[in-house]
Amino acid sequence: xxxxxxxxxxxxRAAIHYRDLSLDLETHTFLLCDEAEEEIRYAKGGKxxxxxxxxxIVEHVLSYFNDLDVEVGWRRPEGxxxxxxxDWGGRQQRVDxxxxxxxxxxxxxxxxxxxxxxxxxxxxxxAAALRPTMRIRVARHLALVFGC
Numbered sequence: 001x002x003x004x005x006x007x008x009x010x011x012x013r014a015a016i017h018y019r020d021l022s023l024d025l026e027t028h029t030f031l032l033c034d035e036a037e038e039e040i041r042y043a044k045g046g047k048x049x050x051x052x053x054x055x056x057i058v059e060h061v062l063s064y065f066n067d068l069d070v071e072v073g074w075r076r077p078e079g080x081x082x083x084x085x086x087d088w089g090g091r092q093q094r095v096d097x098x099x100x101x102x103x104x105x106x107x108x109x110x111x112x113x114x115x116x117x118x119x120x121x122x123x124x125x126x127a128a129a130l131r132p133t134m135r136i137r138v139a140r141h142l143a144l145v146f147g148c
Contacts, residue, residue, distance in 0.1 A: 004071075006043035008036045009113035011106070012052030012061060013121055018145055029060035031141045035117045039137070040070065049113055050074040051106035051123070075105060119145060 010032055014025055023031075040046030050061050050072055058074060065072045107123045110116050111130035118124045119142035128136060 004045055004047040006040060006046040007049050007113045008039045008046065009049045009051065009110040009116035009118075010036050010061065011110060011116060011118035011121055011124055012050055012054060012057040013119065013123075014054050014057060015119065015121065018119060018142065023141070025054075025056055026060055028141070029057050030064060032117055032139050033061060033064040035137060035139050037065075037068065037070075039115050039117065046070065048072045049109060051110050053102065075102075075109065118142075 012029060012032060014028065018028065036048055040048070048061070048065055048070055050058065052058055052061070052074065061074075062072055103123050104126070107126040107130065110118075110124070111127040111134060113134070115135040115137055116124065116127065117137045117139055119139055124136065128134060
């Protein structure tokens with residue numbers, strides 16, 4: 001991503017407190033992508049950095065931006081696949097052997113972006129502490145969710 005003129009971070013999370021929205025995971029992800037697309041629409045050479053450990057979110061984001069010919073980078077977590085933990089029942093999520101290290105790496109990477117599209121998250125709080133001048137865009141569909 002270092003050669004990109006503009007990088008939009010997307011914190012692709014399917015947090016339990018987002019479930020109250022009555023949205024399926026694909027719709028939730030595409031709404032995040034819509035807002036990221038708004039940010040890069042006029043940024044020639046703009047790219048997307050995705051921070052997510054949810055395999056379904058990764059697939060949806062790659063599909064969305066592939067159709068727009070926008071490059072997406074992400075850190076693929078290693079580790080076992082969990083089913084149906086706190087993420088909207090039955091979704092696949094990979095959890096690092098050391099989940100704290102994975103969250104820290106995501107926060108550091110997101111803090112290097114020009115803008116981040118996200119919802120309420122401790123990872124975003126840490127990213128903002130690392131770079132207080134970073135622009136954070138709380139996704140419209142998440143703006144009134146408890147914790148945002």
